[in-house]
Amino acid sequence: MTKRGDADSGRVRGEPVPRRGISVRSIVDDSLLxxxxxxxxxxxxxxxQVRATRIQKSGLALAGHFHGIDPGRIQILGVTETSYLTGxxxxxxxxxxxxxxxxxxxxxxxxxxxxxxGEPGVFAQTIKRxxxxxxxxxxxxxxxxxxxxxxxxxxLDERLAPRARIHGVLVDVFExxxxxxxxxxxxxxxxxxxxxxxxxxxxxxxxxxxxxxPPEMVFGEPADLLRHHLEVRGLGILNxxxxxxxxxxxxxxxxxxxxxLVEADxxxxxxxxxxxxxxxxVLGTGIPELTIPxxxxxxxxxxxxxxxRNELLKASGHHxxxxxxxxxxxxxxxxxxxxxxxxxxxxxVVGGRVAPPPxxxxxxxxxxxxxxxxxxxxxxxx
Amino acid sequence: xxxxxxxxxxxxxxxxxHARAASALARxxxxxxxxxxxxxxxxxxxxxxxVMGVLLLCGAKGTVIDVEARGDDAQNAVDAIGELIAxxxxxxx
Numbered sequence: 001m002t003k004r005g006d007a008d009s010g011r012v013r014g015e016p017v018p019r020r021g022i023s024v025r026s027i028v029d030d031s032l033l034x035x036x037x038x039x040x041x042x043x044x045x046x047x048x049q050v051r052a053t054r055i056q057k058s059g060l061a062l063a064g065h066f067h068g069i070d071p072g073r074i075q076i077l078g079v080t081e082t083s084y085l086t087g088x089x090x091x092x093x094x095x096x097x098x099x100x101x102x103x104x105x106x107x108x109x110x111x112x113x114x115x116x117x118g119e120p121g122v123f124a125q126t127i128k129r130x131x132x133x134x135x136x137x138x139x140x141x142x143x144x145x146x147x148x149x150x151x152x153x154x155x156l157d158e159r160l161a162p163r164a165r166i167h168g169v170l171v172d173v174f175e176x177x178x179x180x181x182x183x184x185x186x187x188x189x190x191x192x193x194x195x196x197x198x199x200x201x202x203x204x205x206x207x208x209x210x211x212x213x214p215p216e217m218v219f220g221e222p223a224d225l226l227r228h229h230l231e232v233r234g235l236g237i238l239n240x241x242x243x244x245x246x247x248x249x250x251x252x253x254x255x256x257x258x259x260x261l262v263e264a265d266x267x268x269x270x271x272x273x274x275x276x277x278x279x280x281x282v283l284g285t286g287i288p289e290l291t292i293p294x295x296x297x298x299x300x301x302x303x304x305x306x307x308x309r310n311e312l313l314k315a316s317g318h319h320x321x322x323x324x325x326x327x328x329x330x331x332x333x334x335x336x337x338x339x340x341x342x343x344x345x346x347x348x349v350v351g352g353r354v355a356p357p358p359x360x361x362x363x364x365x366x367x368x369x370x371x372x373x374x375x376x377x378x379x380x381x382x
Numbered sequence: 383x384x385x386x387x388x389x390x391x392x393x394x395x396x397x398x399x400h401a402r403a404a405s406a407l408a409r410x411x412x413x414x415x416x417x418x419x420x421x422x423x424x425x426x427x428x429x430x431x432x433v434m435g436v437l438l439l440c441g442a443k444g445t446v447i448d449v450e451a452r453g454d455d456a457q458n459a460v461d462a463i464g465e466l467i468a469x470x471x472x473x474x475x
Contacts, residue, residue: 167429184412184431206434223425226434237401237433 021049021072022159024107024137032158034151037109040117041138042131048106050074053156055149057081058108062096066103074152075108078145082116086123094126101134111148113140161211162283169230170203170220170253171195173308177253179208179220179287180304181280182261186294189232191261194301196230201250202240205230210255212283221252257288257311259304264293274310274321387456389449389463395470399441401433403471408433410466416453418463422446430463 025046028037039046051072058075060067062084069075077085085093101108108131110117117124117140131138141148168181169192180188189205196202204222212218222228228241228249241249258280262268270293279286290307294300313320393399399407411418411430418430422445428435430449441447447467451459466472 165427167432167435184429206432207428207438223438225438225440229434231432231434 021051041128042136045135050106071104077110097130101130107137109139111145163211166208172201176308177256179258186261191300203253218255260291264295387451387460389460391467393441393445404436414459416451416456418451421448
């Protein structure tokens with residue numbers, strides 16, 4: 001229900017939110033749901049909460065084996081289940097359904113409902129009555145179970161994703177989702193504006209709604225009210241879509257890197273080598289983090305653009321800093337080697353998966369070897 | 383340093399926390415070194431120092447706003463925000 005985030009802080013962000021739920025009513029009404037679902041009975045229970053992103057095929061529960069049935073999960077009665085129930089005698093069918101509905105289920109969906117619910121048979125009557133008595137919504141979907149389940153899963157993944165709110169600006173720079181983070185007044189919005197002027201795209205200013213897609217994707221989007229807007233001190237609130245057009249905005253982006261803007265401090269040690277791999281935690285998911293000191297006259301937008309290019313390189317299996325130091329190591333040890341990439345993993349890796357280091361340049365795209373300054377392969381140049 | 387000061391205030395002016403009021407609040411909050419977050423009935427944990435964040439609260443008249451300040455001068459910050467809200471953001475009579 002409540003979204004939790006934090007203000008401008010350098011602490012661990014986005015405490016895990018208590019397991020939220022969404023009401024059955026909101027699922028039925030959701031425009032994102034790709035299949036048509038109708039409520040057939042049990043309307044009184046439409047405010048029951050679905051708390052899990054995965055459905056359950058009720059299966060053996062109908063035969064009285066209730067182990068593992070989770071009332072917070074949507075129960076699906078597919079052809080297997082309905083054929084079993086319609087094959088039972090009237091009392092047996094009633095008993096099975098009554099005991100099933102006694103479990104306080106959030107809702108029950110009958111798939112391929114056209115045939116089995118269309119004719120007013122024992123099954124159709126009984127299940128409706130049981131649903132009404134238990135005040136459990138009974139939903140009908142004409143589609144096959146497989147399709148229904150995919151649609152429901154997609155919707156629940158979206159709506160039940162753990163959320164947090166982060167104070168910062170999210171921009172899409174060369175398709176790299178870059179979250180600019182830092183204290184008020186460090187010039188986050190100004191840098192974002194400069195990036196937009198260079199053709200990059202604004203996702204969210206100031207308030208970034210984050211949701212996590214396990215195992216390690218974090219998406220950011222703007223709060224509805226603030227969509228397409230950017231606040232710049234001295235100018236006020238700007239509508240980026242009106243000023244720059246649709247190519248300057250984007251509604252959602254995966255966050256690939258977090259850039260911390262900090263006031264330049266002579267005592268502070270910054271990463272001078274590019275070997276550090278720090279992580280910014282959002283709801284337990286680590287995102288690579290860079291800390292960049294801000295000084296007057298420093299062209300932050302260019303630095304961030306380069307940071308994005310560097311991220312793209314890393315994503316394609318290149319780690320420029322590690323490759324450089326690999327070569328340096330090779331030179332120091334006096335070994336002749338094109339690919340002395342035996343650098344140990346960088347310190348400071350906290351949890352999470354780190355992009356696999358390029359073990360070797362074999363298999364890298366053409367042109368990659370041009371970066372190797374100590375090898376000139378004339379055949380490769382042609 | 384990590385003292386947390388909380389305050390709860392009700393929006394009393396007719397127009398509620400409109401744009402000008404929000405900017406007055408954000409400007410006031412920015413004067414203090416501490417971190418200040420605001421929570422309303424619908425939105426929690428927005429940064430008081432940003433106009434966008436404060437606008438997000440959509441504080442109409444009668445809305446109860448929770449202020450939480452952490453860090454240096456937190457008490458003064460919360461008091462000042464309380465005063466500004468009670469003072470109808472210095473606008474209406």
